Amino acid sequence: GEDVEQSLFLSVREGDSSVINCTYTDSSSTYLYWYKQEPGAGLQLLTYIFSNMDMKQDQRLTVLLNKKDKHLSLRIADTQTGDSAIYFCAETYQTGANNLFFGTGTRLTVIP
Amino acid sequence: DGGITQSPKYLFRKEGQNVTLSCEQNLNHDAMYWYRQDPGQGLRLIYYSQIVNDFQKGDIAEGYSVSREKKESFPLTVTSAQKNPTAFYLCATSSRSSYNSPLHFGNGTRLTVT
Numbered sequence: 001g002e003d004v005e006q007s008l009f010l011s012v013r014e015g016d017s018s019v020i021n022c023t024y025t026d027s028s029s030t031y032l033y034w035y036k037q038e039p040g041a042g043l044q045l046l047t048y049i050f051s052n053m054d055m056k057q058d059q060r061l062t063v064l065l066n067k068k069d070k071h072l073s074l075r076i077a078d079t080q081t082g083d084s085a086i087y088f089c090a091e092t093y094q095t096g097a098n099n100l101f102f103g104t105g106t107r108l109t110v111i112p
Numbered sequence: 113d114g115g116i117t118q119s120p121k122y123l124f125r126k127e128g129q130n131v132t133l134s135c136e137q138n139l140n141h142d143a144m145y146w147y148r149q150d151p152g153q154g155l156r157l158i159y160y161s162q163i164v165n166d167f168q169k170g171d172i173a174e175g176y177s178v179s180r181e182k183k184e185s186f187p188l189t190v191t192s193a194q195k196n197p198t199a200f201y202l203c204a205t206s207s208r209s210s211y212n213s214p215l216h217f218g219n220g221t222r223l224t225v226t
Contacts, residue, residue, distance in 0.1 A: 008152060033214060042116075042202055042217030043155075088154065100215060102154040 006103040018076040020106045022089035029091040034074045037086040084110045115139040116218035123223045133188045135203030144186035149200040197225045
């Protein structure tokens, strides 16, 4: 089955860049997503990238996709304390049902 | 997400009791999903429904049941057969049950069974 892996923890200083990494095994992945979860809340979609793209930038967020290595990353520029949360990557493949496979999540802690 | 309401936010039950978690949406989305979240394990799909009166098992459906009698509602029942029911449960919706329709999540229900 599909396997999506992430590091569990990341700490950065306020103002630095954060890079959260994700690897996946399914080469037929079509869309790859980044979600953010704040404490006690649901998941919020941050951004997504289609598998034929290498990069997508949206304000402070940059998504990089290396399809050959099945590696996805999320870079947050000028990280703020409000960015502290759990970040999930997720991937889906081309089927009739919307079925995302989630990573374990990376808990980002921003140190003031 | 204000369009998806999960209630209650916290739920406590004794072992051996069935319990039903509510999920209501006003987004007019066709598809609805239930996920379970445990620390360090990400999200796992319990059940999903693409249209009214139809639903499919996800990866961990044993010990759970659902119904989809209305487009707006997708309640999840955690039965006494679920061996380890204490978890954070998330309901989600999407506008089309296809791969390029992102999920929208409710704020979750934390169930504690003692």
